[in-house]
Amino acid sequence: MRHTESNLRTLLDTYAHDATGREPVPHLDAIVRRGRRMRRVRRSLNVGVLAVAAVAAVMVTGPDRADQAAVAAPPSSARIQTPPEPPKTLTVALGAEKFTLPLIHTQRFGTTGVRRSVTFTPTSVSTGYKVVCADPRAWVVVRVPLRGSEAGGTSGRCGAGVGGHHDRLSAPAKWLKGRQTIQVWVFPADAPVVKVVEELGRCRPFRKGATCDEQAAGGVLPHPDVLERLSAEVGEQPGEWAIGIYDRPTAADRGHQPS
Incomplete structure (x- = not known):
């Protein structure tokens, strides 16, 4: 049975004298002090036992699964896709x-859903380009300057690469007068292309009475209003892709080639 300090005092007062009427030894206050010391020692021993038990449990069971995962996980740089x-x-x-x-020029990007500008210096009117993606299902749109118009476009799933090239009839008159820029959009594979094209009234199915499918929507994807709306809906997202620019060697380059 446990007693509070006041209970102990009452008990001790009741039995404070022996049969001869003399006070017991030790005195009441000394007994109380001794009891307090014993309680402090007991609490210290209990804390020590719990600490030893916790250490023993870790030694027996080893680190938890979260620690094991942290040890097994490679550094973040090792997980970055090339x-x-x-x-x-x-x-x-x-x-x-x-x-x-x-290949005369290469640019690489780590996000999709936004317009990218690719600038280079062409060496002929036959300049070509090709976009390659980490996700072959990604959507690609390339807009290039054309002779007699603002721009033309190529679009489709990335697959093995979306590309094209100029010739002397399609290249703008000032194509060889300095640096040129083409615009590229790459969208995630699940971008709502058909939905956006339908909502803007841009879809023209190839067959009469047919619905607006992916093929029909992809054909009108290069329209500026479609690109603007799709970019707003998708936003910028992670996604690796690159573009290569190709052209004929310059006269100086040809002069250094072995015969």
Whole structure:
């Protein structure tokens, strides 16, 4: 049975004298002090026992699963994907003629859903380009300057690469007068392309009575209002992709090539 300090005092007062009437030894206050010391020692021992038990439990069970995952996880730099690489050459066809253009410029990006500008210096009127993506299902739109109009566009799923090239009829008159810029949009694979095209009234199905499907919507994706609306809905998201620019070697480059 446990007693409070006041209970102990009452008990001790009741039995404060022995049969001869003398006070017991030790005195009441000394007994109380001794009891307080014993309680402090007991609490200290209990804390020590709990601490030892906790250490023993860790030694027996080992680190928890969260610690194990932290140890097993590689550093964040090891998990970063390497951007896809454009091919070193691009083969183009002009009528019956086919020729290969070498890579003259590369740019890499780590996000999708926003417009990107790619600037370079062309060396001929046959400049080509190719976009490659980490996700082959990503949507790609490329807008390039054209002779006699503001711009033309190419669009589709990234697949093995979305690309194109100029020739002497399509290249703008000032194509070789300095640096040129093309605009590129890459959207996630699940971007709501059909929904946006339908809402803007831009879809024109290939077959009469057909609904606006992915093929029909992709054909009108390069329209500025579609690109603006889709960018607003999707927003900027992570996604690796790159573009390669291809062109004929300059006269100086050809002069250094082995015969």
